[in-house]
């Protein structure tokens with residue numbers, strides 16, 4: 072069975088050109104970039120070049136606005152803890168109910184330990200932020216607003232540039248978890264009101280274990296890790312030179328492929344989505360169909376359970392993922408599905424397909440071929456399935 | 472994803488006895504779509520002999536829920552209701568070569584559906600005690616009766632196990648205090664009956680709701696967590712030796728009582744039954760007279776078994792032995 076990987080929001084394949092760029096930095100140019108001798112100096116120069124490549128992808132004004140971290144999670148944690156410490160007299164955080172655990176878990180912990188008051192802004196059935204509630208939560212007590220650029224489960228985009236402007240009006244710092252957005256949508260940080268942005272290498276064809284936090288010049292900042300002077304004292308620890316250089320190369324490639332991502336990959340995604348909605352009754356797209364990552368579609372299937380679908384897909388060579396409970400060891404649908412109030416008939420039956428530039432038309436064909444039969448089989452097994460009672464082309468989910 | 476046994480995968484991909492059974496005369500339905508799994512079990516039972524001629528299922532749920540349902544139908548077809556009633560959720564899990572611990576609730580769902588179908592056949596309301604014993608876990612619609620049965624059948628001794636086996640407590644966990652009370656109560660009963668050692672029993676206060684939620688969350692977020700062992704079903708510890716004292720005496724007394732109640736019926740048919748020994752969950756009996764070797768022997772055994780399970784609430788196996796005392 073031909074393997075088809077449609078789980079690129081979980082992680083991506085490292086681009087062979089990235090591997091090639093990294094390899095010399097393990098065995099030949101192994102020096103410590105902080106050393107002044109020739110072993111270190113050449114590495115230092117390559118790290119600087121990588122920083123500039125990433126600066127370009129982010130449209131940042133200065134390369135030193137980028138601080139390398141060991142993951143997207145570390146970047147998120149650093150931003151949140153820094154803001155709390157750097158903004159005396161302010162102890163509130165505004166975030167959303169659909170953030171990644173890298174943000175949510177820390178916020179809940181800060182709340183529980185009495186270190187911050189947290190506002191969790193809700194979303195509507197399409198996953199769009201409740202702007203009214205957001206405005207109401209903002210005040211002079213807010214140290215930080217942290218809102219994700221793109222949702223990892225549904226691909227829904229928050230209008231972060233505008234949201235950052237609103238935060239500015241109250242003197243709050245604005246951070247965005249852009250782990251899923253970087254490399255998929257154009258980003259220009261120069262001139263924006265965004266103070267901090269997190270990204271992660273392994274979501275854009277760089278290796279796992281390297282990420283970055285963008286901190287706009289002039290933003291008050293407190294380091295998470297203290298020690299040596301690396302990253303201008305903002306993140307101690309000897310640089311992961313190969314990882315940083317790989318991320319630089321990946322950034323360069325992402326710029327090159329940005330148009331491809333917005334056109335060819337998006338068309339593949341759209342074709343997959345349309346075919347599924349047409350051929351399979353009683354299913355619908357989770358998330359905002361208009362403001363969405365070009366590579367992601369999350370589809371809810373009524374009367375079937377997500378893990379069962381995934382098991383069948385896996386057997387047919389297709390890798391995707393599910394916001395359903397059963398795959399994760401949890402018993403409830405994901406917090407994102409719950410926040411969106413997905414109808415109970417479909418809350419347990421959501422599948423996420425996330426594409427990348429590695430995908431080809433045959434990948435999509437294979438899913439379109441396999442999925443209708445899988446759904447038919449599982450629905451026949453389901454005690455709730457009484458046949459398609461609606462025209463699949465105008466099926467509308469019933470939200471409570 | 473889960474590390475399912477080959478048999479679970481086989482029964483998921485190629486489920487046996489799936490679909491609607493038109494001429495069903497016993498139906499058990501458990502679960503709900505909002506809870507993530509549900510099972511409708513349909514049986515065709517011979518009204519004379521009570522033999523299950525056919526069984527079909529429809530299941531909404533994950534891989535192990537579908538596999539457990541199918542396994543259940545395979546286990547019960549051809550059995551009498553009396554034999555089927557003593558099938559436990561553990562039997563379903565064993566049949567499948569084990570289930571991951573977090574998925575044991577799928578086997579319990581099978582067990583509950585079977586009990587419901589049998590009750591339906593007999594015109595009884597399947598311990599539908601939602602009225603008197605209010606729902607304990609509102610997130611997953613689990614009542615006290617079901618949790619109590621799962622604790623007894625599987626000798627559960629922690630809140631996490633209750634969640635694995637029944638899903639109760641897997642949501643908001645505001646039912647924590649009541650779960651704890653129930654677990655401590657049933658555990659102390661099991662200790663008194665000799666099914667559980669004193670030191671294994673749950674004591675109120677050893678767990679906290681916050682810890683459990685934190686652990687559950689960690690489990691959920693650790694995508695690369697070590698896969699669950701394929702067969703987590705080994706008993707947590709051996710039973711206390713039969714000479715453990717008063718506790719076992721109580722169990723034996725209950726067994727004796729049950730057998731005494733049955734003897735008049737057996738004698739009427741020219742047979743008899745005598746308790747020989749009790750070893751853990753195995754109850755050795757000596758069938759005498761017309762019962763011996765006759766076709767009815769297995770019916771008699773399952774009748775006794777059914778009665779004992781009803782009385783003790785734990786799985787019991789009747790093992791017919793020859794008594795060499797006389």
Ligand SMILES: Cc1ncc(COP(=O)(O)O)c(C=O)c1O
Pocket residue numbers: 080081141142143144145147171173219221222223248250251271272273280282
């Ligand atoms: C939106 C979002 N934020 C943060 C992370 C965490 O990134 P990392 O895996 O590099 O820690 C992820 C990755 O799953 C993500 O999707």
